[in-house]
């Protein structure tokens with residue numbers, strides 16, 4: 001028998017009601033995530049990539065129960081997360097943490113670092129008093145490359161890179177197993193991005209963490225991902241080991257995303273595939289293959305047949321009737 005995967009996501013679906021307007025009165029729904037399935041091994045990094053609006057954040061939030069999925073199942077070490085209540089749910093809130101693009105967007109700018117990083121520690125009763133909390137926060141600050149002198153400074157005093165380090169310390173504070181990092185470097189200067197990505201990489205080894213690493217372009221996750229999943233309009237269209245996905249992309253959408261990634265050696269420049277038009281509305285997604293309206297490889301049938309992932313090589317799955325018939 002196969003060992004139980006660390007995380008298993010089965011047919012995860014999240015539809016939001018449309019608010020306001022004619023569509024709302026007709027009961028229209030935003031198909032944010034539509035039947036997403038994948039599993040993760042302990043200690044791996046799965047990169048989840050796709051243009052803005054493809055459903056990446058919603059997938060991450062639904063896994064963490066920050067929003068309730070419409071349907072589908074999420075199993076963490078074999079336990080059904082979607083049905084948890086009470087104490088098991090409380091425990092889950094420690095085991096799974098999120099790192100946000102801007103960790104301070106939802107926080108009071110006058111809060112101190114001690115209270116931001118220490119909040120989870122206190123909520124989960126991991127320390128007995130303020131003194132213990134502060135000692136633990138200092139230890140966490142050092143772990144993420146910041147010093148004890150920051151303890152009583154306030155959120156608004158920090159640079160983008162420092163804020164993200166504080167966001168990482170906050171996530172680490174409760175000893176999680178799984179971290180969903182939702183575009184953790186997208187808002188940072190390019191020069192700072194690599195530092196934060198490297199920090200996440202170091203922490204993974206140090207603490208045995210498993211990452212779902214969300215990004216909107218393929219270049220950010222290339223060097224940290226064990227595997228990469230590409231999402232388009234609520235569906236995974238391709239998933240493979242990182243080296244395989246970058247070296248042998250099969251879905252036309254992956255190819256287009258990859259062709260936009262700058263390469264260091266201009267002589268080996270990939271042919272740029274321009275994506276036609278904008279991402280269609282997830283309220284009325286295209287019929288058949290959802291990507292067909294923008295696809296450079298489309299054939300007439302693509303608007304008719306819904307595509308499911310097919311395994312074209314061990315561990316390499318593609319949802320495309322042209323490339324993976």
Ligand code: ADP
Nearest residue numbers: 016030032051052053054055056057058059282
């Ligand atoms: P991504 O993270 O890939 O940019 P999201 O998961 O944020 O995508 O969003 C997927 C789709 O769901 C988008 O069309 C977005 O507008 C919609 N959406 C996200 N959250 C909500 C919400 N709370 N209510 C209604 N629609 C939402």
Ligand code: MG
Nearest residue numbers: 056057058182
């Ligand atoms: Mg997002």
